[in-house]
Amino acid sequence: MATKGQAGESLAIGAVLGRAFGVMRGNPLTVFGIAFLLGALPQGILGYAVRAEATSPDPAAQAGLVGLYMGYGLVVLLCSALAQSALVRASSAYLEGRSASIGESLSVGLAKVLPVIGVSILLSLGLMVGFLLLFVPAIILALMWIVAIPALVEENTGVIGAFGRSRYLTKGSRWQIFALMIVLLVIIWLVALLAFIPGAILGLGVVAAAVSPAATVLSLVTTTVTTALSSTLITTLYFALRERQDGPQAAQLADVFA
Template sequence: MRASRESPSIVTCNEREPDMRGEILTFDAATRMVAIRGDDGNRYLFPATAIHAGLTPRRGQQVDFSPTEDGAPGEIFILQSGEGAAASTQGGFDLGRVISRTFAAIRDNWLVLLVASIVLVGLPSTLSAVGQTFFWSGDSTGTGVVFVVLGSLLYLIGFFMLQGTAVKAAVDGFNGKKTGLSDALGVGVRAFFPLLGLGILASLGMGFAFVLLIVPGVILAVLWSVAAPAVVVEKRGVLESFQRSRDLTRGYRWNVFGLLVIYIILTWILGAAIAAVSFAAGGTITGGSGPNLWVNLLTGPVVNVLSGVIASAGVASLYYELRSVKEGAGPESLAAVFD
């Protein structure tokens, strides 16, 4: 079956075609399928296992390929390899584009992200803040310690679930679709255990690295920056998601570091603004049992909620940018995993 150039078709690998050259259009790491546009104008779909020598396919690479007539995929020979040959139709990594998408995702899904952040991040932060009041009042029963530890654990779990929620909302937004709160939260809930394991290991690893030296902790934060979206979108295991994040950030780690610095600065500015409001309302800049204890009690959770919205949308946008630039994945292919 052969379609004309005016009406290109998608041809699977069970149709016998002569050897020809083509260009890789997309590679979806979740489904492990490669789309190639042949010199005849048709689109051909192959499993990634058809690629000779196990090279990583990337958009824009020129290939030789030949399907076989018995239904098994023939080999694909990549003529260009390496990061330099993988230019996306969007160009290289664009920091401004990631930031723009971050705030577009927040604008389009602000209610979903805000409510999810209040539930998953705000309530655990409030629990920790209540525990701190026991310290300020001189309580010696250990109740404050229990509240703080429990709140911190729930915050850790909630933050990674929030990333899963934000990925769903952001990807739908990139496709021009609206996401309901229950649908978005459902994604985070379904990935609860992998995200929990990811959060615990990431916190232990980065915490230990920061205790030793600041630099190793920053390096791990960059390397693992998109591990949570890999769990949610690609349904990978915990350790596999860490490696997937390392692979996606390779070649763009200074860009990712710059993005993290920008988000941290935004969080500091946000925290300073809320602290100023707290001080004006009768609280104290540093917290503690000031004249208006409830003001201090609310300041930390509010900062965490708003920071969680920005961070989760930023991670989703960063993941989308890396998948687009390195693998040519579009919003449709990312959204398909949620169908």
Template sequence: MTTGELLDRTFALYREHFGLFFGITALPHLFSFALGLFANPLRIYLGLNFLGWVWLGALISVLVGAVAHAATVMAVSEIYLDRTTGVIDAYSKVQFNIVGVILLSLLVAMGAGLGAFFFVVPGILLALKWSLVVPVAVLEDQGIIDSMSRSASLTKGYRWRVFVIWILFFALSLSMTLLFQWPVQIATASAITHHARYLFPWLNAASTLLKFISACLAGPLATIAFSLLYYDLRVRKEAFDLQYMMDALDSMASSSAQPSSVLT
């Protein structure tokens, strides 16, 4: 697939299986939604200052994203291989990978984040190299180090494609978030101007709900794209489709041979 074809396929899958991908993303994000609703009481209860709360929010965001990422990858894989799947089915198939994916996501986020903080370009390069770590970990059942190495190997020679995908879906996600938050920001500014502090809890609830909806709408897209890219690169570099067909034929041959062996 060209990059354009990959993007077309991404949006086609998203439209055809909208309920599936929305449900997969929504399930773990319900935790973030509940946390956002009670942000101020929780922050006071935990004794966190604003910066501490921001760091906690970032950590939870990575955890929630990792869980949704793993299940979305599995769902895309099942669709790619012409199998039926659902929200619960996708999560049940990755339940033993969740802890590893969370640790892997934290490590990648820290590595790319530190690289970007001290030297911008190395951070970006690391993020591009490790863009396929979750598909590798989930679909090939690889460990943390092996997943990072495998992702670097698969993306080698194709990192400009990875960069284009990242930029496109980052811009799309940011635009959707701003679009959803725009009415709340206007209402908040108006409430501050008119000293209507009694509206703040309601505005916070509305903001949290809109963040939840925008995350569920935009969140699956990049994961779908990178899952398809994973398979595309395997086809290009390893003739995955041919190998899959051969394995399927071998399986059919062995199953058809079973009754004859019983008869003899």
């Protein structure tokens, strides 16, 4: 269960990480089940198909790569949006002191999938513009908008309102959020390295290692873990920021006026 903070307190990175791991330990079936079904499995199947097509000597296979990439992008976008919104619900339910089933989480995810896709597309476009203007503006925008999706799912802010809500919640905490994201990236990088262990042991090339059965299984496992960790961490960050900015009674008030 979440530990309530006080409005205006400094964001505690360790507490946010601890709550994220607590969510995963407290409701593993729902969290890792959703991360696997909607995160790892679609990416694994489609990624394997893309790599197989790319390495095939058949000219027809090579010609179909463009369509395959487009289909890959659309399916991953849809599944990613559904996974994010479902994992936000599963995480927030645990932080509120109860366990959400896979069915409940997916129900919320389906209801929010289109707005979440809208937020994801606008976020990507905004970050692209930021990168064109140089690297620093993209980082600033990413930190400002990092909890837009949890805000959308939990507060029904709407697509545009989610960005403003995230900007408000992250104000005064962006250096701490930056440090937290560095920690997350390091963890993801270390976990992702596990998928390359079989190829390194067997001395396989990069392409051969990527399509080996052992690497495929490990890739599914690592993607499940990183998907679950990323979504739960962003959700626990959202709750911590909401408690910091709105006070410890924010959740109860939000329920009353929902």
